Amino acid sequence: MTAFDLIVIGAGSGGLSIGLSMHELGFRVLLIEKEEQAIGGECLNTGCVPSKALIHVTRLIQEARRAEAFGMHASGKPDFERVKQYINERIEHIRSHENADYFRHQGMGVVIGTAHFTGPNSVAVSGQVYTAKRIVIATGSQPIELQVPGVEQVKWYDNRTIFSMPTLPARLLVVGGGPIAVELSQAFHRLGSQVTVVQAGDGILEKESPEVSRLLLERLSLEGIAFRLQTKLINFPSAHTATLENKSGQQSQLDFDAVLVAIGRQIDVTGLQPEAAGIQTESGRLKLDAHLRTTNPRVYAIGDVTGQLYFSHTPEMQAPILINNFLSPFKQKVDYRNFSWVTFTDPEVATFGLTEAQLQQQGIRYEKIVYAFTEDDRAVVDDYTYGKLWLYLSPGRSLLSKRKLLGGSVVAPQAGEMIQDLIMANTFDLGAGAIRQKIYPYPVASRVSKMALLDQLKREIPAWAKAILRRLY
Ligand SMILES: Cc1cc2nc3c(=O)[nH]c(=O)nc-3n(C[C@H](O)[C@H](O)[C@H](O)COP(=O)(O)OP(=O)(O)OC[C@H]3O[C@@H](n4cnc5c(N)ncnc54)[C@H](O)[C@@H]3O)c2cc1C
Numbered sequence: 001m002t003a004f005d006l007i008v009i010g011a012g013s014g015g016l017s018i019g020l021s022m023h024e025l026g027f028r029v030l031l032i033e034k035e036e037q038a039i040g041g042e043c044l045n046t047g048c049v050p051s052k053a054l055i056h057v058t059r060l061i062q063e064a065r066r067a068e069a070f071g072m073h074a075s076g077k078p079d080f081e082r083v084k085q086y087i088n089e090r091i092e093h094i095r096s097h098e099n100a101d102y103f104r105h106q107g108m109g110v111v112i113g114t115a116h117f118t119g120p121n122s123v124a125v126s127g128q129v130y131t132a133k134r135i136v137i138a139t140g141s142q143p144i145e146l147q148v149p150g151v152e153q154v155k156w157y158d159n160r161t162i163f164s165m166p167t168l169p170a171r172l173l174v175v176g177g178g179p180i181a182v183e184l185s186q187a188f189h190r191l192g193s194q195v196t197v198v199q200a201g202d203g204i205l206e207k208e209s210p211e212v213s214r215l216l217l218e219r220l221s222l223e224g225i226a227f228r229l230q231t232k233l234i235n236f237p238s239a240h241t242a243t244l245e246n247k248s249g250q251q252s253q254l255d256f257d258a259v260l261v262a263i264g265r266q267i268d269v270t271g272l273q274p275e276a277a278g279i280q281t282e283s284g285r286l287k288l289d290a291h292l293r294t295t296n297p298r299v300y301a302i303g304d305v306t307g308q309l310y311f312s313h314t315p316e317m318q319a320p321i322l323i324n325n326f327l328s329p330f331k332q333k334v335d336y337r338n339f340s341w342v343t344f345t346d347p348e349v350a351t352f353g354l355t356e357a358q359l360q361q362q363g364i365r366y367e368k369i370v371y372a373f374t375e376d377d378r379a380v381v382d383d384y385t386y387g388k389l390w391l392y393l394s395p396g397r398s399l400l401s402k403r404k405l406l407g408g409s410v411v412a413p414q415a416g417e418m419i420q421d422l423i424m425a426n427t428f429d430l431g432a433g434a435i436r437q438k439i440y441p442y443p444v445a446s447r448v449s450k451m452a453l454l455d456q457l458k459r460e461i462p463a464w465a466k467a468i469l470r471r472l473y
Pocket residue numbers: 009010011012013014015032033034035038039040041042043044046047048049051052113114115116138139140141159180271272302303304305309310311312313314344
């Protein structure tokens with residue numbers, strides 16, 4: 001069969017989200033993926049899954065070290081081969097239901113090979129042309145390569161190669177300060193590498209509010225990871241030395257055994273020959289409208305290739321919008337206002353809704369609550385009283401009314417789980433009252449959101465209201 005209802009190019013998180021959903025709705029879907037082993041894309045093979053499996057192992061290692069304070073003594077060093085084996089087993093476990101045969105069994109078309117456009121509704125793979133009523137581009141993004149003099153003599157890794165690194169480096173130089181850099185820096189530090197992070201920006205995790213990223217920086221520094229902020233890597237004078245330059249132009253040398261490059265992502269769709277389908281591009285990126293449609297009305301995009309938010313769950317919100325736009329005359333636009341993400345360091349950093357910078361840029365009035373976990377019972381017993389919650393509320397007379405939760409962040413060991421109620425309230429406009437009135441079993445960690453709101457409420461009750469209450473009583 002060569003004619004389909006939908007062709008999806010790329011079988012990563014984006015391609016699978018839209019491809020599987022359309023297949024389940026009864027449409028004839030063809031999934032095209034470059035290589036059989038690449039099904040599942042970056043997330044399964046070289047991104048979320050291996051990094052989170054590594055983080056799981058290194059958390060266990062760290063917990064074992066912390067247990068020494070209570071008389072337990074863990075001996076030996078982490079076995080890097082066993083760690084990599086664990087990572088691969090986890091990938092293979094998920095691959096058992098994310099592979100070509102599995103999808104073919106479900107009734108989907110799967111073709112392995114590199115696709116390119118041949119016409120407005122056709123693509124070719126290895127000389128065979130396939131047509132469809134609509135085509136979705138889900139070809140992802142690639143790591144930006146470090147281009148400095150001397151890099152050719154250096155053994156450097158990025159997320160595509162780091163999880164199969166042959167030996168654990170004694171000294172790891174990490175270039176970049178985004179989520180990949182911080183998650184992997186901590187993991188390698190916990191495995192036993194001496195890690196130095198060289199970050200061009202003012203702080204780490206630049207998408208976060210500065211206070212949020214500062215708290216994480218403080219925790220990671222306390223653990224022993226070295227940070228060089230506002231610092232550029234100028235060149236590699238030898239295979240094991242880097243020249244760094246700080247903001248004031250001072251240069252220094254840093255010795256290392258291996259380099260991890262995590263300086264962001266790039267998109268280049270020129271290999272798809274989009275011009276053959278009348279799809280316009282700008283600097284290798286697709287020109288998309290707010291409906292995720294290219295300049296060819298039959299061709300759409302999803303996932304990293306849209307250049308929006310590089311997360312595995314981004315397509316989970318984009319896919320239903322595409323399906324609506326395929327089927328309904330009432331077209332939906334993408335709207336990332338209620339988006340959320342988690343950086344899986346220890347402590348985790350979880351953020352939802354609009355950041356403080358976005359609120360200010362968009363001229364949205366807000367009230368800020370900062371709640372330190374100093375007296376939170378769960379934080380006390382589990383020893384994370386350094387944790388913090390930031391909340392941005394729409395201004396209003398009282399928390400009893402439906403004041404909106406516009407956004408916020410949590411830094412704590414289980415921040416990603418703790419923030420789920422806040423995401424729900426933000427997504428469905430439930431208002432702060434929903435969190436304040438919910439009964440949280442004592443002492444779940446997420447109870448802290450309610451405590452922060454109650455604390456704010458206490459501060460907001462005016463003296464005159466208290467006087468009236470006393471009289472009524
Ligand atoms: C180290 C790391 C950790 C991460 N951790 C997280 C996390 O914890 N949580 C999270 O939400 N996100 C995480 N991400 C981001 C997440 O992995 C990506 O946002 C997501 O995988 C993007 O999915 P995608 O389908 O858009 O692209 P990809 O996964 O890159 O898939 C694109 C697919 O298209 C194929 N392809 C490309 N061109 C063609 C062609 N011409 N023909 C056929 N096939 C083609 C590719 O082979 C690839 O398989 C992480 C990323 C990295 C690098």
